[in-house]
Structure formats: C-alpha cells, structure tokens
Amino acid sequence: MLAPGIILFVSFMAAPIVYTLFLSLQKKQVKGLGLGSGNRTTAFAGLDNYIASLTNADFGASVWRVLLYGLVLIPLMLGLALLFALLLDSRRTRTTGFSRTAIFLPFAVPAVISSLLWGFLYLPAVSPFYWVFDRLGWDVAGILDSSTVLFAIANIALWGGVGFNMIVMYTSLKAVPTDIYEAAKLDGCTEVQVAWRIKIPIIAPSIVMTALFSMVATLQVFAEPTTLRPLTNSLSTSWSPLMLVYRDAFTRDDIYSAAATSIIIAVVTFAFSFLFLRVVQKRAFGQED
C-alpha cells in the first residue's frame, strides 16, 4: 500500500535529483569545428562545474544578497508574528477575531499576486504612498531603486508570511493549560511578565520550527523578484541563487553548470533538513501508539 507513495517519491523527487547530479558532472564538448549538432557531445567533467559555480562572482553575490534579505526578513517576520500571537492570546485584547483573520488573509494570496499588488504600490504613478510623500513635501526616491529593492521584496514576503507564522505560534499558545498563567497571576506577575517568562519559553519549539521553515523559504526566493523585474531596472537576472540557476539553464543554455548550482542549493537546504530531523525525530517517534 506504500507503493503509490514510493513510486511518486522516486520518480518526482529522487530521480530528478539523481539525474541532476549526473548532469552536474558533465560538460559540453565540441569536436572539430563544432559545426552541426552531431559534433557536440558530452564529456565527464568531474567537479569542474562545482568549482566554477562556487567561484562565480554572480553566485557569490546572489548568496550574500539572499543572506542579507533573510537577516532583514526573518527576525522582523517572526518577531511580529510572535507579538501578534501573544496579543491574540491576551485576554485584554479586543477584536481578536477580526484581526486574526485579517492578518492571516495574505497567506491566501500567492507570492506572484502579492508581488504584483505591492509592485504597483511601489510605483510612484499609482502609489498612495507617494501621494502622501508629496503632500508632506518629502522627496522619496523610488522604492524599487537598487538601494531599497531588497527591503521592498522583504516587505512582500513579510506581508505574505507573518499571518501564517502567527497562526502556528497562536495554536501552540492555545495548547498551554491556562492554570499555569493563573498561578503566575496569583503570584503577582503582569501580563508582560507572563508572556516573557512563561509563554515564550513554552512555545519555543514552535518558534524554532517557524525559523527553520522561514530560512529554507528564504534560500529559494524566486517568485517575488522575478515578478517585480518588469517594474524596475535594479533587479538583475541573478538577483537570487535560483534566478541565477534559471538564467544559466534557460537563457544561457548551460544546463550543466545550472545543474551543479542547483545541487549546491539543494545540499545547503538539506543541511537545514538534518537540523530539522534532529529537533523533530525524538517527538515523532516518542509519541508512538
């Protein structure tokens, strides 16, 4: 009965990775004058493609950009998600139903559509922000200019992701028995102290998981910058590592080095997976029936 799952796993996850690994070890070889397709064959390249990828300045630049992007996005997104989750959990907060739904709603909007919406909101001609800047007499340069485009993209991801992370944290807060809080209250703790000393430590595993998922999502950012490219000149075709892979494979028709770069990205992602495995495995096997 596991057969359908295993077949799909092998054909659409394992096989593509193995085939890509195979491609990444090859290179194009041109025989003679290289005229005619018959003269083009492939040869074993060893680790040449990997060395080329790792020493490629574009790749290095895209990795740094994405690291910086993650450094801006993840603390802000998780911090806000945690703040919102704690506020939702506080008995003194009102209109929680409305706020929870509203903050979660962007999760229903796919990254391409949210990039379209924000992309227009960043365009001076149609943006209400620029209308406000004008009224205030501020001279604000383009939000999509090269100095701020990273923040513009981080904002799009923040908008789409904060609600989901909030729901994850809120769900684990709800699972905590309330008598713990009441005991703390009887001892004279304020709401803030309860949140800081009791709630946050209890839901720490959830926060770790959202951080890991966010990091993995950050490494693979592709849809937002690709969608925004028509609106600005400050996004290169190698802005993020996956965009670089796309460019090599489809624009430059160099599938061998694209394959090597994909494998590098996958290996880094896998490193995170092992971290995940270590955190989760005990729980997963611990609660056996």
Add this chain to the structure above:
Amino acid sequence: MTTLSIPRPHSLKARRASADSIRVKPSYVSTGILLIGAVYCLFPVFWVVMAASKNSSELFSTFTLMPSTHLWDNIIELTQYRGGLYWRWVLNTALYAGIGALASTWISAISGYVLAKFEFPGKKAVFSVLLMGVLVPGVILAIPQYFLFASVGMTNTFWSVLLPQIISPYGIYLARIYAAASVPTDVIEAARTEGAGELRIFNRIALPMMAPGLVTIFLFQFVAVWNNFMLPYIMLGNDALYPVTVGLSGLLNQGATAPAMYTLVITGALLSIIPLVILFLVLQRYWKVDLAAGAVK
C-alpha cells in the same frame, strides 16, 4: 499590575468561563497594535479593489484610493483578452491545485496510515528519508524535475505541472500523526477478522476517521500548488496551459511597454484572489497547525 483573586474551579472549561465572566479591562495598546497589523495586511487588498474599478487613464490620473465605475468594463475587457485566455488560466489553476491536492491528500493519507499502523522491515529508513524530504521544498526541485521531464520529452504538458506536485513528504508526515492518533488498532484488527481486505479497511474505516486532519493536508497542498510559480514557469511554453500566476506575470511583462495592460493585470489579480479568500474564510478553523508537534489541535 492586575492581581485578580480568581477562584479556582475544577474543570478547565469552568475556569475559562469564570475568567471571562470577570470583567478584564480591555487594553487599548494591544488591541491597537493588532488593528495596525490588520490594516497593513488588508491595505493592498483594499488598494486592488479600488484600482480594479478604474480604466487605464484614471489609473494614472486620479487619486489611487478613489474608486471609479469601470470594474465591470475591466472584467469584460479581461474576458475578451485573446478569446478568454484569462478564464482558461483560472480553470488550469483550479485543475492543477484541485486535482493535485486531492490526489496528494489520498496518497499522503494511505502512506501515513501504513507508516503508523504497520510494521515492516525498513520502516525506519522510509520515515527518515521522508523527513529529509520535508524540508526540500518543491521549488528547489523544479529545475531538476524540468531536466528529467525534458529528457523524456514531457515538458510543456499538463502532466508536467500536475504530477510532480502530488508527492508531499510533509503531507505524509502529518497523515502519519493523524492516523496514529485517530485510528484505533482494535478497529483495524476487528475488520481484519471479519475478512475485510487491507485497502477496503483503509478506504472505508481509516480514511473517514482521519478526515478532519486530511482537510488540513488538502489545504496545505492546495496552497503549495497554487503558490508554486517556478515549476509551471519553467515547464510550460504554451500559454493555454498556464496557471493564473504565470499568466499574470507574463501580462505584467507586456505592461512594461503597454501600460494599458496594467488595468488587465490589476483586474485579473483581484478576480484570482477572491475564490481563495472565500475558501480560507470558510475553512479557517482547519488552519490550526502546530509545526513542532506536527499535530492539529
């Protein structure tokens, strides 16, 4: 400091009720912060509703948050664009996400059920590989999947987008937890002694018991397919096969040279999010996911 002397009743429910019945002073600060968050999240949606009601000259000339009266005209124009191509994209999205998520849920359910309820050699290895697969997101695999499909000449087909998105390690992982928690082993054994086949036991007995958890898997997978931009973007060359996301991103590209396209893009973006927003609001109670425990409360 709020030191309320709350009497301590015995049951959890009674405690919640008594806590609520004591008037807790509302906090304007925390309510206000959450409302600011809500406004931030609703603002782009509000903007797109306003912008979709304008024709293309108004879009650039009138105040951006001022509504106009051209929404219906825009919808008609969008519908007429290249013989209803937009609605074709909507249908494709519904098929990719709907069929993909349904198939994925079933596969996840049966695999999770087997992993939770059967003992067999190599089970631990299967589960370890599965967990490793959890954090390798679909997008990382898109390019390898493209290479493989290209080598067998299957790119630019409906299947090239549908099939790779049926397998979901995270869905199997969740289903395993639901199966362990919701299907009692006695029930399976009772059915076996009555001579029911394993597949029949799964479909007739286990599947309904796991149903609430499976809705969550379905939603997760639906959103994952609907969100996966890269796979259809690289697999498809024929724009009649595009999902809405790839189609609209292509239209925006044309808008760089023909700003009249912007109106179509904005109207298309608005129409495409309406069904999903409704789906979310209706099924909101199923979005209660504890990632760390992998369980649904």
